[in-house]
Amino acid sequence: MTNYIGTATSRIDGRAKVTGEAKYAGEFNITGLAHASVVASTIAKGRIARIDASAALSVEGVLDVLTHLNRPPMASADSAYDDDTAPEGSPFRPLYNDRIWFNFQPVALVVAEKPEIARFAAALVRVEYEEQAHVTDLHRQRDKAFALEPGKNHSAPPKPRGTAEQAFAAAAVRHRGEYYVPIEHHNPIELFASTVIFESDGKLTVYDKTQGVQNVQRYLCNVLGTEPEEVRVMSPFVGGAFGSGLRPQFQAVLAALAARALKRSVRLALTRQQMYGLSYRPAMIQQIELGASAGGTLDAIAHDAITVTSQYEDFHRQETGWSGLLYRCANATYAHRLARLDLETPCDMRAPSAATGVYALECAMDELAVALKLDPLELRLRYYSDRDQNTDRPYSSKSLRECYRQGSQAFGWDKRNPEPRSTRDGTELVGWGMASGVWEALQVPIAARIVLTANGHAEVSCATSDIGTGTYTIMAQVAAEMLGLPLDNVTVKLGDSTLPQSPVEGGSWIAASVSNGIATTAGAVREELLRLAKQMPNSALADATADEVTLADGMLVSKRDATCAVSIAEAMRHRGVDRIEQEKSTTFDDDGSHAHNTHSAVFAEVKVDEELGVIRVTRVVSAIAAGRILNTKTARSQIIGGVVWGIGMALHEETLIDHNFGRIMNANIAEYHVPVNADVYDIDVIFVDELDAIVNPLGIKGLGEIGIVGVAAAIANAIYHATGMRVRDLPITLDKLQR
Amino acid sequence: MINFQYVRATDVADAVHRIAADPAATFIAGGSNLIDLMKYDVERPSRLIDITRLPLKSVEETADGGLRIGALVSNSDLAYHPLIAARYPLLASAILAGASAQLRNMASTGGNLLQRTRCYYFYDTATPCNKREPGSGCSAISGLNRMHAILGTSEACIATHPSDMCVALAALDARVHAAGPAGARTIAFSDFHRLPENTPERDTNLQPNEIVTAVELPARGFAANYTYLKIRDRLSYAFALVSVAAALELQGDTIIEARLALGGVAHKPWRDPTAEAALREQAPSQATFNRAADVFLRDAKAFGHNAFKINLAHRAIVRALIQAAAGTPQSQSDKKIR
């Protein structure tokens, strides 16, 4: 029998992707397709006074210009705009009325026969505004931020524990620092687009760039006031999303409105600049205070965060809770405040709250180690905790100690000279830094369908998305292994709202959820096969029960005695069955007795030109403990991607807003910097063995997010070690290292 | 982006004739800057005159030992041309420090000279910008100006010229050949780009009805002691915060000729005869280089976010001169700064 789970299997959709056969939302064509182009707001706050579309409408080939005044009806209740991942508040509705909430907000939609005509005409639409004073600067608004309250806000900080104030007063060493992370944008390579096919019966088939087809389907039905069967949403391939596709985005609504207005199929692809009006990782100011004894205990933690949200929704994640979770510490307090700015609502971006909260924590820990004259790794080992400190529960598994051990060994950490500025390579100062990472191992209810045919092929399907992570491939691997089939005999269907239920793909929960979902369904297939096998004359499995048999190499085999086996094909043929179809829902019972988390230890080497401040991240070792690894190849790619993003977070990424205009000025990927190949040197990924018999039957914990967590901190700490300069504001650009 | 017409010029005279006939027409070469600007509605040409088929693609030796580079030689072809690599490695190095391989394949010599600033506001029609819309104001002076100029600025505009190639051409004392309705003329490189003064809308002294036909390099190539040192926010594919083209001619332990041009600091590649004079007849030393950098930056003025550039430029000048004097030019592939 072939094992597929845990192997380095190449992507089953790899060929389709590199040959262009894989189609993305903006690539589905149909005769008569019309094309739309957005006219975006040029002010941050106010009202639309007048829209003059006459010049646009007079362009040959322009079909219509939709505004809040002439669009087709759309729902008015907030609840209609709710979605699976919406924060509290009153969701944004495109072209709803004359209110302007943020720059780049869509104010009109030009629909034309060709994309070029639509774009040309969009430039001819004249919009007059009544402008109001705006604020887009977090620093200006920090004193007006309001506190999140447990009970009222779903991600309010955890309850404080102990008596932090007294513990700080008694602490031998205290460190306090303020850390800043700017707004960052997701910038997936694929532009946000929707192609809405207006079917002959008026139903809509929507090809959308999204991380959740069923979420978008429900949302569109609510917004348009249609029955569920009238809208089908598909997203077979997604060119990256990183959280920006979790919520239904405005291009889907606009394209659907246009299709309904014109009774024609319509495509809307946003420009890169317009995508800066979709959402972002909120900027945040974090203050951390740590109090420690000289003898090696961490006695108090205080973590305060101020994060950005919009005027109409309260987006927040728990940045502060990670501090109290990770290390043994009796006393902890937290506070989280939200500052309203005249920007669109932020949303999740890779490892939301952990990439940022753990950044602040892990830099603060480094500073504490310096104050205590302790090796940063030694410090973390002394504070190591085998229990989730916030909820005082054991972990279903936690192999962070092993990550530290294997990571530090691969890196050569024991050769580190603790003194900052102690190591040179010619004109460069060399620094080594490390950090821990943590993320949740989440799992969510999901359904999967398997259709097994007598010729030994299986189709496995689920409405989940593959946002580029490799979901197609792991679904095929799990199904092949569970059904005892060659990988090539399994086809996978996903990204279609008519398929079995799936939540949005995010939070690193899909791999664990869908794999266990497939295992459950495969179990039902096995039972059905056993039922058939038993009916054969002189069946070798006449007395076997379902959990005594497995599927391997086209056979139903007894686990006790491998000679007791029945051919699947024969069993099906014997009963005249040519296909077995099973669809099962899987839920994950959690009795709350254990915490489920993934962990990492990140070690980074930087070289900094002493005079010029030019920084190179010459080496990163990332040791990951994330339960059972389904596919070592795609998993490694995930972690490498996370590390590269962490390099960008540390050194490059920053959305630049001109606060005079309340407008993003680097809304393109020439000026919004992410790392390029030259910025990326050696990245060594280690997967630490981690058996977890508790988290779920297959022991999977997911690893989309964990790769980025801790990376920026490890780099910032390495820069301190190299230069003796502590930069707490990201990104660490060379001007911040000038003496 | 607006609707436009497209025509292809058959020869230089035809190109000149067509541009003179339509003041709203624009030449297109590689298109790597122009098309972006058209998409952002910053450039709104009535007509694109495609010059890519004109016979301006050769690199030829001139009678006085220099080279004449056709305006349509691509940045890639130029950087890897054997005569450039052997005799003007400073130019090759500066080109390879710019953009990406794909862009350099498209970018032409003439287009590189005439590329426009990367000032954020210039690209965004929702904001005032004197360069884009004379008289509307300069948003950068009180806005995001980390990338902006510290030398030769005016109250109307503090933009920089973004080219790397031009910094080397300025150091090498190149000449620009242009053709117009009145015939051909040559323009000294230092006179080609302008300072913003009160007319930031004009980047160069090329007349609207003229075409660049070639760039000419004099014989002196400084192939032994040169460097192009570009400091930027990531290790590749970013415009210069500060870049330095340094070229020295040494006789024994004495600098007999020095060229120093900076990118990323002004509306044009910045040269300073006094600073170069401060290097001549001196022995290469840290002290000499420091003095030259002091002189070079004596009038530098910052606008807030770009204050760091003055110090950075100083250090970059000194480092570049050290590299040039030692004959260890900066590699454009190994990102470690020598």
Ligand SMILES: Cc1cc2nc3c(=O)[nH]c(=O)nc-3n(C[C@H](O)[C@H](O)[C@H](O)COP(=O)(O)OP(=O)(O)OC[C@H]3O[C@@H](n4cnc5c(N)ncnc54)[C@H](O)[C@@H]3O)c2cc1C
């Ligand atoms: C993302 C990005 C990054 C970049 N990074 C860098 C960098 O780091 N360093 C750098 O130096 N450059 C960089 N560039 C700019 C690039 O070098 C220029 O876009 C390129 O040199 C322009 O050449 P082109 O032939 O494509 O010009 P085009 O875009 O065709 O034309 C530019 C302008 O020149 C005019 N023109 C062209 N040829 C002539 C001629 N013969 N006579 C008169 N007028 C003419 C056109 O009318 C137009 O106004 C970057 C560009 C991009 C898009």
Ligand code: SF4
């Ligand atoms: S610096 Fe020049 S280009 Fe930039 S906004 Fe001011 S006038 Fe415009």
